[in-house]
Amino acid sequence: xxxYETADQKEVRRFRIAQFNGRMxxxxxxxxxxxxxxxxxxxxxxxxxxxxTITIIPNVPKDELKPLRPSSRARPFAEDYF
Numbered sequence: 001x002x003x004y005e006t007a008d009q010k011e012v013r014r015f016r017i018a019q020f021n022g023r024m025x026x027x028x029x030x031x032x033x034x035x036x037x038x039x040x041x042x043x044x045x046x047x048x049x050x051x052x053t054i055t056i057i058p059n060v061p062k063d064e065l066k067p068l069r070p071s072s073r074a075r076p077f078a079e080d081y082f
Contacts, residue, residue, distance in 0.1 A: 035058070
C-alpha cells in the first residue's frame with residue numbers, strides 16, 4: 001500500500017470521486033508515480049490547515065499481449081476474388 005498526504009482540497013476531491021466510482025487514480029509524488037485503487041481518504045482533524053492521508057493499493061502493470069500465432073501476410077479471403 002502507498003500512503004500519500006496532501007492539503008490540496010481539489011486533489012482530495014478527485015481521490016474521493018475515484019474511490020466512490022471504483023476507478024484508478026494516479027499520484028505523482030516526487031520521482032514516484034503510483035497508479036492504483038483508492039482504499040481510504042482520512043482527514044487529520046488536529047492539523048491546521050486541514051490535511052488528508054490517502055491510502056492507495058498499487059496496481060501491477062499488465063504484461064504486453066503477444067499474438068498466439070503469427071498473422072498471415074496474405075489478405076484474408078483473397079481466394080474469393082478469383
